Amino acid sequence: MSIVSDLVAAQPAAAPSPTASPVRRPLVQVHNEWDPLEEMIVGIADGARVPRADPGLYAVDYAENHASADEIPSGPYEHRVIAEANEDLARFAETLAAHGVTVRRPEPTDHAATFGAPGWTTDGEYNYCPRDVLLPIGDMIIEAPMMLRSRYFEPFAYRHLLAEYVESGARWISAPKPRLPDETWTARPGEGPIIAELEPLFDAANVLRVGRDILFQISRSGNRLGLAWLRSVLGPQYRVHAVEGVYDGTHIDTSITLVRPGLVALSAERVSPDKVPAIFARWDKIWVEDMVDTGYAWSYPRASIWQGMNFIMINPALAVVNELQRPLIRQLESHGVGVVPLPMRQARTLSGGFHCVSVDIRRRGTLEDYT
Template sequence: MSLVNAHNEWDPLEEMIVGVAENARVPSPDPGLFALDYCEHHESQDEIPSGPYSERVVTEAHEDLEAFVDLLKGEGVTVRRPDITEHAKPFSTPDWQTDGEYNYCPRDVILPIGQTVIETPMALRSRFFEPFAYKEILLDYFRSGAKWISAPKPRLLDDTYRVRPESGLPLANLEPVFDAANVMRVGKDILYLVSCSGNELGGQWLQQILGDEYRVHFIRGAYEGTHIDTTVMVVRPGLVVLNPERIREDQIPPVFKDWDVIWAPEMGDTGYAWDYPRASIWQGMNFIMINPDLAVINDQQSPLIREIEKRGVQVAPLRMRQARTLSGGFHCVSVDVRRRGTLEDYSA
């Protein structure tokens, strides 16, 4: 029986991969890292603060991940972790050389849909070989009967990236490129955010791979920064949290047209370790559902917690102190591989 079975964001959780903070670092400068992550704060890629994160950042992130894992295990969830990797080691393709970043955000790396798990063609060179940290886990899933595929590896040449373009996205549409966190599963409806971490060709490739059983909905012109999970978060069928700074009422995805919408309240700032954060304050709405009646939310987000609880959902508040430094809240640092449920059509 396949160990992979994930059709949405809320069915009762049975197995999850949670990231690790060890050896987290900022990669060496390159055109993509600058164009997609750092050009807002620096004039040239040589100013990128490459190197390891401070011991305090890594220690606090590790402690918060371990507390999250303990909660999951207490709810009967099987938890797997990626291999701890030495990210400072350089690697190359025939076209470029770089080094790594971290294994903190498995949400970006692998995408389970149904009983298929997809290694995604991520936007940053530094994350090109990040799936290797999950190989033993993926082999177990494959042996259990899951389908395991990898998207075509992108070349990520210099012209893939554009620094502060006058129009269009910094990520060019030259080949399929997307992070798994650009995707949100709502049964047969798959939301795909077109942004700096996912281009049009990436969404087209995903639709072709998934076939007619699924409908990939492109979200354009809402949030073009990176991932979907600080803009749209699904609680359960009929209830969704939307970011009021990024989505207008006339932009609500059609699958949610008859749903109850929580417009995310003001977020509490969890702080960050540098002069500027890697993630916006909206990292606070990056939560995970253990089941339709239990959410794990950053403990600093009291207004959001109250809004969720008003809808009859229990909340487990936990610390995630370095979410803005490392760009990863509870949804980012985990990937739900198996949930107890079947494929449903929620827009029928």
């Protein structure tokens, strides 16, 4: 060692400048569905309603069981539905907080108010399912270009949070706001694609994060232009895979649920062995066959019994699951996963289980390759 090096080595470490700003960590940081959870948004059921009839609502939710859009049971849900849903959401939020998770909530909205864009007018739905609205990937949070007119301004209920996330160093972008003309919805179920390729469309719940691999379900709530837009935004750091032939209803998280690296739960009814996404080729699989019908309190359930697959991971060893889904709970426990069973009485009525009614904003972990 030279004399200069000796002198440098002998010097005490410089004290940090009292005026130096600490390095801030963005409040948004999430790479998968299982890393230890630090912050989560949980929805609210206040003012929830079935929106007024229009071509999109009919094509997406009602065409399979109703002869025309006139049969859509539009209007507010009864008080008991809202009260029970909010009670269950509050208990869910309290459980997360007890596990050290910061819980945030959307702002209440007047969903009965009318609004519109050129060519159409509608009213709102709810702030019950933030998973559909916001898509955090890494330190970026994306407002999704949702395919229902009634949810056009739903992201506004989260603007107070988004502003705070940006101030912390996160990136906030919005997908191109769609026009949603009548031509958006092209066919009845079984007669071809439900949504046209006129503009990028997808709900954030069409997407699952598996580190550098991102799954995007092509369905009546996500089209190929939406897939192409997401690929262009995320760039070469990520591999965005189309998931097709699994479930053409709406969201991916009632058919495929990620548990931890190397373990995925799959709906045996919807996911045939030849349709399992290739990234799970070497993973262990929980084939879920028994779903408990948890019932509904409305003239028509907005979700199938597979809403029971809609669970969330607090960490790789602990899941929050609808307490009535006992067969699923036993399957998870047999794979060494602890379960917090909680009530979710209106999951089928309002179309939202624990994964739907929440969106993870920050999980403790790094971007990794799991394939």
